[in-house]
Amino acid sequence: MSSPSTALGVGGTTRRQPRSRRASRLADLFARWGFMTPAAVLLVATLAYPIGYTVWISFAELNLGTFAPDEWVGWDNYLTAIEDERFWDSLAVTGTYLVFAMPLQMVLGFAIAFLINAQWKGRGVVRALFLIPMVIAPVIAGGIWRMLLDPLWGVANYLLGGIGLGPIDWLGDPFWAMFTVILIDTWRWTPFVVLIASAALLSLPRDVFEAAAIDGANWWNMLWRITLPLLVPVIAAVFVVRWLGAVKMFDIALAATHGGPGRATSVVNLFIYEEAFRSLKFAESAAMSIIVLVLTMALTAVFLRGSRYLEERH
Amino acid sequence: MTGATLAPRRPSRRPANHRRRAAILRQARIWSGVLVCVLFLLPIAWMVLTSLKLQRDIFTTPPTLFFTPTLETYYNYLWHNDLPARMLNTVIVACGAGLISIVAGAMAGYALARVKLRGAATIGILILLSRGVPPIALAVPMFLVARNMGLLDKHITLILAYCTFLIPYVMWLMRGFFKALPDELEEAAKIDGCSRFGAFFRIILPISLPGLLSTLIFSIILAWEELLFALVLTNRAASTVPVVISGIAGDTVNGANWGALTAVGTMTMIPVVIFALLVQKWLIQGLADGATKG
């Protein structure tokens, strides 16, 4: 709940206000806008042309000799994208990946944050060490996991064989390949959720919990009635940030499975990347990017509305 | 549940075995956290191990734990292949982008969370909208703009490019943190005679230090490992470590050198871990300050 405007304007008269009041109202307006201005100016300055250009060439043909849009082709690029079954396949793959990866990372992240938030000497070290998977380049992360999961050279099947379970074709079987991509992505990004969640847990006001403890509330009640409602804004923020990042995932898929086997792990951004950088179809990939943008924003709007509802309830 | 040791001790009315159970649960909590941490770090341990192997010892069946370690790879890549210069570039760009983003983003997040502004919500949504565009689409026009302005292969270009995706994230994360703060803080500051900016910098920020620092760490990490913009916007002078890594991994002549890749990976994670460890101190400090206030 945003703080109410303060003394200014409260109990103000409806008659003409003295100069100084109006001046100080104006000054306050500037002050309030001053918070938003740096970010807005910076982003408009750096993103206006790129986004405009992307929208523009999605409706045109790109002249590779000058990288400028050539002739207007209207919705042609969009139609090409919509008619391409590879595009739809990649959207389906991305959807599957998101449905499993997002809840997993959120729940796991908050659970781990709770575990490592216990007050002890090594807390800072554990928190710092937990960041490491995030820092490892996707290529290296994908490669290390490939090495660990490889049927011929990897530790995973070696250990599985030790306890009597059959070898799993982690990368060659479509189901396991998707599992592997979700596994690596979760490994890399749960630390992000942990990082933000543990900061949020640290910021929780203690007095509420003490009061509840005195009243004899047990652990489960405290979780549902107090902790989670207080955390809703942060949960929503983390979810949106993670969601926007997950939609863009392609480097893990590229490094671990190249999008295979078949099209099993070809997420949409991998497809767009290949169209743009391998086939140099910049106009078509711009059109696909806009389609993905629209879909992403529609879903983000749903999430934001849902989180606003949750925020208001508590 | 949340660090009860900082609270003033009340005379406990609970019997002794409750306290013992609480202590055991606390130990279990700590050790499960450590266990999860170790599990998460197992692949990292494998990576460090691999970086000490000769290439011919890496892809063996079964995987070898005992081998003759070599520091040759580290030597090759630490002194040759331009890695120190690239590392410096990465530090400059990541810190620059992180700092600019945290300032601009936190202020914007505050505007969204606590300040009554008509249209601010719309701007916030628009800013978030920019994150929906796949970065591949943005890389080419950014290159064209940078080239026209003569800003190719410069640090500032990368810093600005990184801010475009960091600021929206920082803004939304800090909005979440600020929203969770009690409403009365600004009023108390007003009564004390603080201006809006004064209230923000002197009261709100210190209380949100855990969130702020965590978001800063996140921003720096994101900028640290960003690849696409670095590939397109730099050639040599401002080139970063992820570009080196991509080059080693995509070696089409002799195959990816996994000894080198894991060595570079190990070398690049160390600065970030050290940074995070240092920041933890401030975090705890900020927490202690916050506790005495709240």
Added chain:
Amino acid sequence: MTDTPRSALPRRAVLAGGLAMVPAAAISQRAEAQSVAGLGTAEKPIAIRMLANSAFSAQWQSLMVPEFNKKFPHIKVTIDGVPYNEHLAKIMLDLTGATPTYDLYAIDDPWVPQVAETGQLLDLKKDANAWTAADYDWDDFNAAPLAASEWKGVQYGVPLRCNMLLMFYNRTHFAKAGLPAPTPKLTWDEFRAQMPKLVQDVKGTGSVNAWAISTYFTRDSLTPTIWQGILSAYGGELIDLQGKPGFNNEIGVKALQTHIDLLAFAPPGARAHGFTESLQAFRQGQVATMFQWGSVFKGTAVDTASTTLKTDEVGIQVMPVGTTRPGTHRGIWNGSVSRKSANQQAAWALLHWLTSKEGERFHANVVGAFPARKSTLSAKPDSDWLVPVYATLQHAYEVAQAGRMWRPRSAKSDRAQSILADATARAFNGDVTVAEALAGAARQIERLRL
């Protein structure tokens, strides 16, 4: 100077002759000054920049450039590396600017038509003719590598690093299986009969620890080149001379099916094998044969830090014979000069030197790049292990030229290649039958109108 006694010539003639010689001398001096300036002077050195693949840019900078500077001390060369996946995009982005950063580009085989179509590359036989030495000898180049940077009759580049898809084999494995070592006359039928025997126990542990083959099987743009090598061996053509798909027939189906059938004799997890994994399997002595790019030979047979194999264990040759000829595939890195470069002569001086007869010998012996000239390949290399490699390369070039064994030659080559890669991946996964995959790919490629 003539021998005619001066007294015999009329004075006016001598004066006229002398006067006539002055402008001529001035012109030739200016030309000489120009050509010297084009190559830099001690006071005004020239700086040129090259965009190359990061796999060899550092090596070139540290090994090749100093040697070049011994002959051309006033040309400062900087070579920037870019990873393969982004290389083509960077070339195109740079070329289209008003003042490009780079004077020289290293361009991979299938990209040449697309880059050439921008019109920004120098026609080397015409525009650089004045700067080419008389003994450069274009005909000394093997036809296949030189054709890699030729497009619509114009020579846009020269072959810098030559790579061909070849068959590596492990003599120890063949000996243990009781089979004769392969020769370039090995046919696909013979090889197919040999493969089951090559899945064996070579370490004496009692269980299978060696397989017959490793190569590209994963979803990758280079995976189709394997079955293309088989297609060519059976007389098939990927794209016919009219630019239409030529693989949507029995021979194409047979080639792709053969590739898929190789999986049965490949190590576990081979489904996901690409360049690095197939290479490592061979270097660990876990497979008997490998279809792989020849540039890996040194790291596979010679460099003990990266391989467990001994030099005399490893053999190299073209891929097996189908009905018509052996198979291979061309992959040449070419060097081209940008038309917008302000230092075209200096840029060409670098490429000219590197691909001249002496330069290529240095490049092959010291830097380890594979040569394209017949003279270099027929001369004795500095290292003994290069001898079978040279023989194989010469053979492979002739085979590739005869069977047109390269990726689609068109400005839309990469698009066609990615369609093929997608179809290949789906066929491997069993999403569609081989015939359906090829039919679908043919339909899509036809729509591209190559």
